[in-house]
Amino acid sequence: MPHRPEHTAPIRQPLWRGRQAMGALWFPADLLGESERARRILRHWRSGAAAFRFPQGDVLRFAVPVEMAAGGLDAWPLCRQGAVWSSAPLTAAECAALPAADVVLVLGGGAVPLAFADAAPLDPAQWLDVGAYALHDTLDRRLPPAVPVLLAPHEVADVRDALGAGVPPTSEAQRAFLKAASARRKANVHVPSSAPGGGRRSAGSGWRWVVLVVVALAVVGMMSRSTGHSSRPEWLALALAAGVVWFLVRSRKAASTWSSSPSAQSPSQLASQPVSRPAAHAIAARRLGRLGPQAWRQWLARLAVTSQLAQVLGRRQAAYMRRMLEMFDSGRLDEALRRAIPLDDNDSSGGQAFGTPGRRNDLSLTDGSPAAASMSFDPGLQDHLRQLYRRTFERLDREGRVDEAVFVLAELLKARQEALDYLERHARFEQAARLALTWDSPPGTIVRLLCLAGDWRRAVAVARRDQAFSEAVLQLAPKWPDAAARLREDWAHHLAAQGRWLEAIEVLWPLPAHRELAAGWLLRAEAEGSHLGARALVTRAALLPDTLEREVLRIRALADDPDQAAERVAVVEALLATQARSPALRDLARAVAPAVLADHARGDGRFKQAALRDLLRLAADPWLDADLPTGQPLPESVDQPLDGPRAIHAWSAPEPGAHAIVDAVPSDGGRCLVALGEAGAALVDGTGRITARFAVPAHRIVFAPSGTVALVLAPRAGVWRVSRLDLVRRTVTDLGVAQLSCFADAFDGVAWTVSDGRSIRVLDTREGLNEALWQVGDLGGEVVALTATAGLEQALVHGPNGLALWQYQLPQRRLTSRDTVPEGSGAGLLHPTGGWLRMAVDGDTLVCHHSTDVWRCSDAAPPDPRQARSWAVGDRWLLVARATPPGEAWHVLSAATGLRRGVLTWPSSGASRARVVGDHLLVFDDAGRLWTLDTRRTAVTRLSVR
Secondary structure (H helix, E strand, O other), X not given: OOOOOXXXXXXXXXXXXXXXXXXXXXXXXXXXXXXXXXXXXXXXOOOXXXXXXXXXXXXXXXXXXXXXXXXXXXXXXXXXXXXXXXXXXXXXXXXXXXXOOOEEEEEOOEEEEEOHHHOEEEOHHHHOOOOOEOEEOOOOOOOXXXXXXXXXXXXXXXXXXXXXXXXXXXXXXXXXXXXXXXXXXXXXXXXXXXXXXXXXXXXXXXXXXXXXXXHHXXXXXHHHHHXXXXXXXXXXXXXXXXXXXXXXXXXXXXXXXXXXXXXXXOOOOOOOOOOOOOOOOOOOOEOOOOXXXXXXXXXXXXXXXXXXXXXXXXXXXXXXXXXXXXXXXXXXXXXXXXXXXXXXXXHHEEEEOOOOOOOOOOOOOOOOOOOXXXXXXXXXXXXXXXXXXXXXXXXXXXXXOHHXXXXXHHHHOOOHHHHHHHHHHOOOHHHHHHHHHHOOOOHHHHHHHHHHOOOHHHHHHHHHHHOOHHHHHHHHOOOOHHHHHHHHHHHHHHHHHOOOHHHHHHHHOOOHHHHHHHHHHHHHHHHHOHHHHHHXXXXXXXXXXXXXXXXXXXXXXXXXXXXXXXXXXXXXXXXXXXXXOOHHHHHHHHHHHHHHHHHHHOOOOOOOHHHHHHHHHHHOOHHHHHHOOOOOOOOXXXXXXXOOOOOOEEEEXXXXXXXXXXXXXXXXHHOEEEEOEOOOEEEEOOOOOXXXXXXXXXXXXXXXXXXXXXXXXXXXXXXEEEEEEEOOOOEEEXXXXXXXXXXXXXXXXXXXXXXXXXXXXXXXXXXXXXXXXXXXXXXXXXXXXXXXXXXXXXXXXXXXXXXXXXXXXXXXXXXXXXXXXXXXXXXXXXXXXXXXXXXXXXXXXXXXEEOOEEEEEOOOOOOOOOOHHHEEEOOOEEEEEEEEOOEEEEEEEEOOOOOEEEEEEXXXXXXXXXXXXXXXXXXXXXXXXXXXXXXXXXXXXXEXXX
């Protein structure tokens, strides 16, 4: 509306001219609309400014005056005139004639006074749409790379600490011996027995002893022959040989590691070397299981039998057994326990013992890692010892001697789980937890005992490391519901950190006190849209059926919009996967079923007929059933997987985009997360449009299976800068910098496997890089490659004896093998399913070796197989680039057979890169092209990222 001057005193000069120190700007409402005024205020906004709204217009007031040119300005300049801000220069007389005001507008030769007290303050932040931008904290580069601290509990060094005062302390002689042994170890160069080549040292030492024994037995033979087989010299020679063997064996092994085993069965063979102990404060890598006897001990046992030396040894061991049994019979339990021979089975036998064990200094427990030598007895004697030890345990239990009773269970009877249960019955939770860690008990048992001991930080760390939340919660729930509830809450937060929002909601929902938090997570998942938001509708129908009617508009759009076929697929998959049945789930199935059938009729379906029939049964819609044609099968998916009927597909690259892509991974809902180098990272939809930006440098992407979290890395002067992206909340967390020699390109959303050279660590990436869930020390060489999948983790180690491949079973990270990688020409990659894939070129033929398989492909050989850019391998597929001037061709091969399934033609040579992520193949380049292939459906997406 036009302004009417409230003060009619004439103003001679109506506007400011030239450059002026402007303290504010005026935007008239009768000339500018509200949105235009907001746009101009944002354009002129400065730090410390404030905005106000009057009926006549808006004022932007600066914190300090800003010198600008009045001519050409898209606002009215306001400059200080005495005590007011005026839109025109005033004389002293004109200022004196003005009424009290803060702002004076000169209109039609008159003055309009305004007071800030009558204005409404404006918040321009409400005008900004920041939905496409990620929020993140800044990185403090003044700090050096952090050294990870192990979260999970370290291995118990001395079980005597766990059992407490019930076990006698070590003697002075033993402490002196251990101190001297420690000094000798520090003086020597340490090569772990588990490192490549490390195990040969101990084996060679064993064979030196064998050579000495052979010499001694040769002397026996010569003495026997020289005496014409007379009895007295022969027994003399046997006694001499027996003395030599006894001395060697006593020097070779500590007497306390002996055990008894049945003679009716033979010990198992040694499969591979044991794992070395990690550095201090680290959990040892899980053992391969019980280790069998060494080869030299087996050979020596056969030699002793053929030389009649076994008879002498047998008599000595029998005499020892008689003395031990007499101690038990006479009630001298303290002395009998110190001399008792542990029972054992064949899986834990270290081979034949050639002497008798010595007296124990105390009743401390062992961790079970070394394979103990055993004395072979009749199975009847084994049963007698078992019954004797069981009676001894019962007696100690009646007398309240808990520590000695635990010793009998754990060391003599080898009933370690029973020993833990016994300590638990006596409420010795801390002792039981420490022993469970030392004995490498099942993860659920360790977590449960740590929770009962009150050590929650370590309990959660072990549960995250071994994925043991579910098992531990089930164990705690019957007797300790409060502890189970607390662990369940930690479990839900762990799942949320992994980006598995819907699973976290289901885990947290049984706790009524935390349902408000779970409902907030559900809203967050729904707001994300795409596949996650569609699946969240099913979760709402199952957990909050009364609130489903609020989502009528979303459900209607889901049923009617032809462009939401992928979201309908996500809803149906979630409906068929849920075990719950309710009217709300039925109504949701009824809403989407007609649209899903229509998708199949158009050829866009994803389901087989059996899945469609399950959906119709869940919907139970009589009207829909009546509309279906009778006598005709339901339309099913026409998608063909890439490994279906053999056909060589031909694909072409997309058009160039506007951003150089240096890495890319698939995300939830058909989207892709792309790394743009120093320009940051971006989330792009199925059309190539950027829907979210993350303002952190991104050159490499570490993806999570959930598709909702990722790590991005950027090289920085010998270190890597690492940032965590939450694709649901659109947030960024700078985790810091780390010195990494190599790292896995996938993680579970929290635990990330990295190497700094000679060691491996699993880092907790929720908030930083300062905490490690697991680590293993010096592997005897440089770690040059790492891979991680849901069930297997591999490390390629380059040691003094060549390459060695270490394989760990997940989630427990138990070492399953350590094999030497055969040398050969050509390039190689770690195969995600296990093993080393070596590739070489034989003329125009690509030759691949994987484990025992060898296959050849004559059309896909690159010019130089050592170019790592030219290869990408996944669980089932191999991408190979070959130059075809002026461009190149990417050949899609089966990683198992080498069969060629398709060729992708790329316009430029040398600039494209490839990556295989699960069932998706991706090729991208510096020109902004992104090509993806879903091998489950042979569905291609060609994107130009702009």
